[in-house]
Amino acid sequence: MQRGKGLRYSARPSRGMKLFNTLTRSLETFEPLDPGGRQVGMYCCGPTVYDYAHIGNWRTFVFADLLRRYLEFRGYTVRHVMNITDVEDKIIRRVQETGLPLREYTARYETAFFEDFETLRCRRPHHTPRATEHIPEIIELIRRLMDRGIAYQAPDGSVYFSIEKYVAAGGQYGQLARVRLDQLRVGERVRSDEYAKETPVDFALWKARTPEDGDVYWPSPWGEGRPGWHIECSAMSMKWLGPSFDLHLGGEDLIFPHHEDEIAQSEGAGLQQPGRRFVKYWVHGAFLLVEGRKMSKSLGNFFTLRDLLARGFAGREVRYVLLSGHYRETLNFTLEGLQAARGALGRLDECLARLRELAESHAGTASSLSGAEAPVPDLLGPFETAMDEDLNISAAWAAVFEWVRELNRRMAAGTLTPAGAAAALQQWARVDDVLAVGERSEETAPPEVLQWVEERQAARKARDFARADALRERIRSAGWLVEDTPKGPRLKRLPRTA
Ligand code: AMP
Ligand code: ZN
Numbered sequence: 001m002q003r004g005k006g007l008r009y010s011a012r013p014s015r016g017m018k019l020f021n022t023l024t025r026s027l028e029t030f031e032p033l034d035p036g037g038r039q040v041g042m043y044c045c046g047p048t049v050y051d052y053a054h055i056g057n058w059r060t061f062v063f064a065d066l067l068r069r070y071l072e073f074r075g076y077t078v079r080h081v082m083n084i085t086d087v088e089d090k091i092i093r094r095v096q097e098t099g100l101p102l103r104e105y106t107a108r109y110e111t112a113f114f115e116d117f118e119t120l121r122c123r124r125p126h127h128t129p130r131a132t133e134h135i136p137e138i139i140e141l142i143r144r145l146m147d148r149g150i151a152y153q154a155p156d157g158s159v160y161f162s163i164e165k166y167v168a169a170g171g172q173y174g175q176l177a178r179v180r181l182d183q184l185r186v187g188e189r190v191r192s193d194e195y196a197k198e199t200p201v202d203f204a205l206w207k208a209r210t211p212e213d214g215d216v217y218w219p220s221p222w223g224e225g226r227p228g229w230h231i232e233c234s235a236m237s238m239k240w241l242g243p244s245f246d247l248h249l250g251g252e253d254l255i256f257p258h259h260e261d262e263i264a265q266s267e268g269a270g271l272q273q274p275g276r277r278f279v280k281y282w283v284h285g286a287f288l289l290v291e292g293r294k295m296s297k298s299l300g301n302f303f304t305l306r307d308l309l310a311r312g313f314a315g316r317e318v319r320y321v322l323l324s325g326h327y328r329e330t331l332n333f334t335l336e337g338l339q340a341a342r343g344a345l346g347r348l349d350e351c352l353a354r355l356r357e358l359a360e361s362h363a364g365t366a367s368s369l370s371g372a373e374a375p376v377p378d379l380l381g382p383f384e385t386a387m388d389e390d391l392n393i394s395a396a397w398a399a400v401f402e403w404v405r406e407l408n409r410r411m412a413a414g415t416l417t418p419a420g421a422a423a424a425l426q427q428w429a430r431v432d433d434v435l436a437v438g439e440r441s442e443e444t445a446p447p448e449v450l451q452w453v454e455e456r457q458a459a460r461k462a463r464d465f466a467r468a469d470a471l472r473e474r475i476r477s478a479g480w481l482v483e484d485t486p487k488g489p490r491l492k493r494l495p496r497t498a
Helices: 055-073 089-098 102-119 135-147 163-168 229-241 252-268 305-310 315-322 335-360 380-388 393-413 418-435 447-461 465-477
Strands: 018-021 026-029 039-044 077-082 151-153 159-161 202-208 225-227 245-251 279-285 288-290 331-333 480-485 488-493
Touching (some): 039 229, 055 077, 055 279, 055 288, 055 331, 055 418, 077 229, 089 102, 135 151, 135 225, 135 252, 159 252, 202 252, 225 229, 229 245, 229 252, 245 252, 315 331, 331 335, 335 418, 380 393, 393 418, 447 465, 447 480, 447 488, 465 480
Antiparallel strands (some): 151 159, 480 488
16 A cells, blocks of 8 residues: 555555445455545535435434544545535425525525534535535536537436446446446436436436426526536536545445436546546445334434434434444434443543543652553554454444443552553544544533633632532533532533423
């Protein structure tokens, strides 16, 4: 594996990180296209902003965040792009129902999406392009496909992608989804953005304006209309990452037709250098079920992140559950699982709090230790070994909790020095850069709460206990609990109730 200068792991070049590539249906060692081996381009299909994202959606976005964070942990410089689908069939239907202008309708859900994104501690992508702001690029891409004879305008005025012409020109339609082309129904067309796997048919690139579209249309060389969903992602990913990039992510439901069609459009336009594909690694996350069933409003098992926060759970608890299983395995989400997450994170928090106390106690306990100290249990080694293996998160969690047990044992036995505790905390900081589930006082305590804590300390010192209690209540109503420890007050986040 070729690696650039200054990478943390250049001393161990033989070890690679493995990922399962849907294109080849095999585990492959990740090697970026960048000849320097350092820059990584990653695109993840973003939300369709027609409603609040549900926890199934969040599983996919948190999985994308995990992969990005782990690549960064490994020393890569990731350029992460996630589009915002702000025009497609479902959105148009909602816009019609509500009578709101398109932008006004989608802005509300886009804002909510990014609030949730932060609550779940996902790192912001470097670019979050909106489809409606890339109409010229989309038109240009369709024009190129027209010029190459792979797209055609049908009698209904819409422009379609011709699978027959693409295949005749050497394109490999069906490779990603393993669709059999002997079922190809030549010239048969589908205008809807979503269609069944069994139907490799010509799909819409540009949809001619219809009365149901209302005000949602743009001019184009083929008349007024709007883009199809698939072409949006081809145009935006190639604009921001170039015609060939490393990683393309999404939920497994997107393999067909969305990603199959993205490959056809992007490679059909022939912008890649000879020998290069549109995307090197296709990585798909499995679905999330709730209580063993597909989420649906009628079954009463449909949850947005907001529903869970309203039940008093914290973003990091939801994140922990979403990261509790391997990304290629179906995840069964339950409220009991979320309760268990609280317990597991509580054990972790407690261990870390004790490590902090010990680390801050300087030489105090060290003098009570005799002779050579046993080395601090290693967390980074087992964590990396697990994550290098196609993001084996279950093994990574097992390593974390084994480490917690061992440290607790050492602390109980009084055989951990303050320096050992500090070293353990450093290991955790590295690991939590990837997992992002740790308690974070700086993130969690807003300035006014910190101010009240200080005022409360002053009141206690002045023996004004009535005021101290009133301040404690004020802090509590802001969602925080003050605990008085020998080292001073400590803030704890209370579960959210609204
Ligand atoms: P959408 O907003 O519907 O375009 O979906 C956004 C992302 O969520 C896509 O990558 C989907 O594959 C993914 N997704 C949708 N439902 C689920 C689910 N139940 N479990 C996991 N991912 C999902
Ligand atoms: Zn997409």
